[in-house]
Amino acid sequence: MSLSAVPRAGVGVLARARLVAALDDAAPLVILHAPMGYGKTVAMAQWARGTAHRGVWMRVRDGGGEPRPFVQQLAAQLVDAGLLDDGNPLRTAAETLAVDDDPWGLLARGLRRRPGLIVVALDDGDRLSDATVRGLIDLLADVPELLVRVTVRRASLFTEPSLAVLVDAVIVGRGELSLTASEALELTGDSQAADQIVAGGGVPALARMLTLGDVGASGANVEQAARSLLRLRGGNWDDAFVAFLETVAVADALDVRLAEAISGRSDALRLLETAEAEGLGSWETPGPRDSTAVFVFSPFLRLAAEESLRRERSRPEVREIIRRVARWELERGLAFSALRRAAEIDDASLVDEVLRRHWNELLTYRGRLTELFAHVPLLALRTRPLVAMVLAIVANASGTQRLRALEYFGLAIYGARMQRASAPPADRVLLRAIETTSYRVSGRSGALAAARDGYRALQEMDAAERDRLGRNEPTVYNQIGTSLFYGGLTADALDCFRRSTAVSDAKGLFAGLQGLALTAGTLAVTGEVGESREVIDEALSRAWPERWVDGYPGSFLQLARGFSALEGGDPDAADAAIRILDAHRATIEHWPLLTHLDVLIALARGRVGSAHAVLANALRTQQARHATSELTLSRLRHTRALVLLAAGDAAGAERVVAKDKDPVRRGVSLGRIALAAGDVEGAVRVLQASAGMAASARIESEHLALTVGALALGGTDPDGARRMLDRLAVVLEQRALLVPLAMVPANALEAIAEVAGDPDVQQLIARAGRIGMIPATRRRVQLTPREIAVADELTRSETVAEIAAALVVSPNTVKSQLRSLYRKLGVSSRVDALRALAALDLPGSEH
Template structure:
């Protein structure tokens, strides 16, 4: 009998010595925790995981470390192509044959069964024997499990290691009757550091972020990590930041896919891959299968699917790379079914209140009529929360479909330009100067201010169209004449029925309130303005007053002080004769308080501090909290307001607008009381997609002494479309202070000159208390007008709101990472491991840090970093 093939059936992979055991990959990450489990040498050890999870490599590596007195017998249950010349040998024949090769058993006599010979060999053995059965789930003999249990009970010196891909009764039944260890798929997965180590051994030096991204996309599947790296790029030892092609892993995933013989499982996988996460009910809807519970459990057991329990439901998800590969396969192989599955998945997400996700799914499947229906049904929600998804759909949609649907035409021509993501380059084709008619009531005298670039005209036209459509349902009633002269589109509504026009003001006011509650101040301002004017024309005094008050609040928070006062005056002129909303009176007091605060009239600013709404109001409550935080900088109530904000953030953490507002308020309060490290912790890792968080980041860098970083952040944001003069003024003054601290007087003076111009146009003064007065006075030679501003009543005697910036060292990003790791690791080796660096590299960074901080030891360095706010002190 040949050593590698028995009768044309199964393969005997190894005999008794290491040279005949399966080869351990030269590039292999050893998981010490798993080696420890194997070292326990329980009577039964089960190692289960899909193909490519490293089961065989792990056990092969481990058996090589066993003492010489332990005899290892290794066989595989996987069968080779059949041979009609003879029967396929049983598992016991394979084990007996391996024992012969290892010297544990003499050649069996004719007629003796393999099981009998194995029992004889074990009974006569004086030492310990470890039997490894790879691919155990390929063994089809139903009696094997009972026979194995019998052997384990009869021979104390025998230990059994079974490697398998799928859940079998040996794990659920046999392991429950005897001492055992079970290593499951989740145990075999690599963590982020092990992913980094594997890449490094393959010749790729990844950055920490790249390693974490690769781990996230693959869920730590070892063979998939290998496939993506080795198929997608060439290694560059010593170079980081390589581009990782996740599609490079698809050939490996396809090979795994071909081994799935269960067609029901295949169907479930491809039809649920459309979903980023799903429940059993969602899987049933998308797959069309009646009972998916057992299949889901098999997928979870095999490691292809991950499950987490949230409250009363179990949520399933695939590794992103697996999901994308299955999705592409379905799109290529069965486009019709791909559309069916996409439609079902969209229905599932819509039922869960995730209309934006549903929109993306329908767009990806080119189901354009479904897209139009979804936009019609969830228009307000999608425009308010997911304008980018609508933009993507409109950009890809065929024009013949788009032009049959009114709201999509609106999105294409009018509304979407106003919802460019924060941070996009500004539209320099438009003027940055508008007159007060764009923000104040029509009766206000026109004069130039630093205002919203091009927002008012387009938003007002869009809102009018929205209102008409909602009232009539007939797009033709709102004839649009496309006269594109200087990007202006004129909406013709003169031929609308009078009763419809009479209802435009209430609809626009409704929209304006929605925008205000979503903290979209520019959108709210334009909508309130239009609603107030229409309400005046059609005799809705209640809406005139409420819309005027809403416009006043939006103006005040954006930094338009005179228009805010003009709107309050318009509200006061509104005819009486209806029950006035008491909330409006509260907002009137708040607006007056904000205006007084910006003009540094502290006694009159008490109304701003009283601005409070129920926390259930979401973003609107966060706006109110942010205003109270600004008042706290003057009245000394820092800790009380900070406590309220931090308590509100406990259950949050989602990087949306509400959390962004609270983070920005927390940063200002922490900086004001000198807690630089806490301010940095609050803003660290938060997406910089909002002006307010960009401002918080720039201010934190400035007051922490990281002047170059402050300049970078402020400069990047100043190149974008900033709708609020108050925010632009803040960015300019941070840029002024940071450039001055770097010795760049010319750049500082240019920024300060623009800041002064904004202040003179709007009356904003409070921002000048957020940078050291000495810095501003020092630039009065280059910017003479700053002296007059600093000497104004209120500003001249007011205290600065923040401590002077610390003259901290200008640490590089890597030096800061080393410093943060040093604070939590007791040794240089620990720092090196945590950052995936060599010890010599860590020492080089430390020498640079010592020099910059003027310290001489790691302990002294960490203490100094805490004092300067460069790193967070442990709680």
């Protein structure tokens, strides 16, 4: 047994059993620490090929030294090695780490899921950041099944004297890595040369150099000696081979095809095999003649070659070589390394191509992305919308750089707008997706127009054009659909979300899971809860990357689950679903919907004060965010009106919604306010004014429930009220809704219960009453003493003549006083007046 992906042994490599034994120590951490040239990689590879343990050899990639990309790379190698079962969370590490802030927790959970010891051999550990080293050390303490072996050149946290306090560690230093006299003799076959090697510090790389020719090197300066390798013009190396090395070793790794392309040598395979024989690098498995094989150069050769290349070649030549290396890395999926090289030579089109193809994966690098483009002036970002968008997402995710994020979003909008006119269809759609996302998240107007244009373009594109969107196609559907949803175009939004899921399923991607979540949430928010529950069940039956279900990608799924539970009459279950997202409230764009559901849950529990506090806290926390589309503002206004009405402030609630631009939603809120006050005539008036207008299933259901409440409370047509109630019951059952009925004010809900005939309908009303949200309000109406007297007599007398006789006034006087009384009560009949009087506190009256 051996580790997976161990480099192939070079020709004539000295076997060093004592170092293999040191690496075989039972300690969880063994570090090989020495400068370049001491054979650390060779020794660890010898051990890795013969160990009885299972695990992976890992060469830390360019940019992979931070925790997220490091864990992502390690997870990918564990998957490639077949060391993870299908349910292991590390199988979807890239997707999880795009949204998760705890890479070490993910790695620990994944490693614990597999049986037995597992070894990770880390070559070139100097590329790891301090944060990553600390994370690894902590991980070793938490996961006893893990063994780590690492090579480092420089002093670091791996070599701190106090390391033993945290973890059982063995450090194999320069002295142990130096060649002994017998090893030097075995390597050179010359006792005089062996003595010279030992006297020079026993450096294996120097031993190799001395066998090639006198380079004037000593153990005190191995790196300088390494650079002299490329200045040799004798021995086994000719000028052509040196020139080849200068060119190809600029890459961390490469295959034969790339070596041929950048060197112009058709015999690149032979030259790479020569480099292997000279100890300058090794082949990653499989063998060199396999088309997928990759040659990895020794670190000191890369350093020497790149320095020599930049010194000996013109800038255009160097730029072209780096571009070809970057394109090769892009095709191999080495996204960050390709992006770094493209940024280094300022190749904007290549930078855009890398971002377009590996958008989500690159978000894992976060801070490194910011560093990579730190030199780009803000004005230059006006022509680089993809770069601006990535920087905006990174800044927005931090929670502390909101203003900088808004600045980047603005630049992304400008750049996308300037470029899209001349862009091919796929790029135009991508630019529109950038625009609409930037507009929406930054709260600027324009999100809906960009989304509608992007949606039309998607519909007009053929399959081949859509394929150019690559792995981003479902994400484009999700972002455009989200803007359509917030713009009120629900049917188009749902079409986008469903297409996202279909495309992802066909291509084996995960973004379609977010499409499922968005579908479920949209259906629940708009009132199609029965259909939403079917989508929720499908979504929960799927395997999600860790932290997606309870993070931004799954936020609409939790929203859907919350609405579903509340519509089932269970505010506690609704609260449990929505609390899952608390960690993301500071940065999530869906906070108005989450806040609205929070308010409904609090009202359903009878906690009006809590509802007020939840809303006030959300508005205070989010006031720096400007994600305030008109539809969002409308939702927030009506949420606030609900809280005010539940607290008894009908006048305040009316002021909040009176000027809302949505006639149906405004009519529903004003009708609810009127009903709570017992003003049946006013409720009927505003509800009739908005009847028949297009609205969501939820708003239509609320409108119908309030209309039934007005009919029942009016009391003039109980049969009509009962027929409309039966219709309402059917609608609510079809849509699996309960909340629209629970939002009918208590006095009207009681009146509805009085006219209900069907036992099932009575049970429905009882369930709604248990989570009833709006109590009846008691208006204070200022009446004159004579009006109070008329009101008092109205409860006892049937006719105007009887009231006039009782009060000793003329019938005309009574009629005049009744008109004034009805006007102040907002009613038009004796029956309505009696109902309104029962709900009032009248100054100076006992009624």
